[in-house]
Amino acid sequence: MRNPTELYTVVLTEADVPAGLPLVIGLTGFVDSGGAVGQVSQYLIDELEHRDVVVFDNDELLDYRARRPILVFDETRITEFRRPALTVRLAHDEIGAPFLLLTGYEPDFQWERFVAALLEIIERYAVASTTWVHAIPMPVPHTRGIGVTVSGNRDELIESLSVWRPRTQVPGNVLHLLEHRLTQAGHPTAGFVLLVPHYLADTEFPSAAVTALESITAATGMLFPTDRLRxxxxxxxxxxxxxxxxxxxxxxxxxxxxxxxxxxxxxxxxxxxxxxxxxxxxxxxxxxxxxxxxxxxxxxxxxxxx
Known part of the structure; x- marks a missing residue:
């Protein structure tokens, strides 16, 4: 495997980032029911103070033909190229507490190398815990609270919050692989998979975004503004x-x-x-x-x- 460090550019060194912060991850991939991850990612970027820490190389990880970037065409010329971003940021929650936030697209290529790069970053910045969110469609009613399946090695979160614990085979995403590697290493990690009503899967369902934020709060203690989403x-x-x-x-x-x-x-x-x-x-x-x-x-x- 090629050097994982070459996948990303460091913007802020460990001297500029407090050690022991939680890492929160939300990547949009082949499924994002209710637009939960997309909404949360954009909401946190819009609402919170943040600075780039690590920026990943799109040309190594993104299939441009499958997920074509947006261009702005103004009558006779291209005026803007909206470059996809896969970035770790240093952000601050509603009361100013710092944490690391990784948002963007799920890589199309080089999953093992990407996960190895994340393990390097987690070690470099002495990350205290890793929490990620995902959302899938389920035949559940919109009139009940959105349930979650919790995975990882944080037993207290699994016992208190995980409402569905199947033994099954499912299509994986890159964060499942990351969680598997982190669990093997004994690093505290939790994945929250939201169970979104299947008939609302193709909408932007604000309640799903709220549940994602509540799950992150349960795992990290971070506080987020949710009034508008609610x-x-x-x-x-x-x-x-x-x-x-x-x-x-x-x-x-x-x-x-x-x-x-x-x-x-x-x-x-x-x-x-x-x-x-x-x-x-x-x-x-x-x-x-x-x-x-x-x-x-x-x-x-x-x-x-x-």
Whole structure:
């Protein structure tokens, strides 16, 4: 394997970064249900004071043909090239406490080398703990709090917060590999996978972003401003409720998801909230068809933000 250090450029040395900080990671990859990771990453960058610490090399890690950068074309010429960024930043939470924040895209190439580079960075800056967030679609109702599956070696977080603990095979992402390496090394690490209603997976669901921030707070003690996201989440859910109340079939399907969710949370013999007694998944098609009208209206409205 080629030298991992050559994958990144150091902007702030360890002399400029306090030792013993938590590292928080949110990378957008092949799935980001409810836009949870994307929302949290942008929200923290917009809301918090931060400085670049380490910048990764796009040309080594990014498949430009699969995820083409955005260009701004102004009548006769290109005026802006919006370069993707995969960056570790030194940020400060709402009360000024410092932490390290890695955001950007999930690398398309060189996962082992990228993880080795992250292990170097974690050692170089004497990182105290590593926390990462991810979001996947699940047949759960929007009327209940968003659950999480917690992985890693922080047993106190797993015991108190992990609502679904399957034994299964799933498509991995690069942060699963990082977690595996960190666990082997005995470094404190926790991954939070949000279980987002499958019929809202393709939306920007503000409540998912709030749950991601709450999970990070539980793992790190960092405090983040969430008032705007919570307000957007209440408005979003209110408009979904309007759709549900006006459609008997949609209400019945949501009610079915609620019953299965509540049974699972009450230690019902159902093995998970994802299947019924016959092992069948409730279809998302009927819910999605009704919500399509709501989402189309939301995205095209002139007086509402996208």
């Amino acid at each position: 307000a957007e989440g209440r408005e979003f859910l209110a408009r979904i409720e309007d759709q549900v109340e006006g459609n008997t079939e949609l209400a019945r399907l949501v009610g079915t998801l609620e019953e299965r969710h509540d049974s699972y949370m009450e230690d019902n013999p159902l093995r998970s909230p994802l299947t019924d007694e016959d092992g069948e998944l409730p279809s998302a098609d009927a819910i999605a068809a009704e919500l399509e009208k709501f989402l189309a209206h939301r995205q095209s409205s002139d007086d509402e933000p996208r």
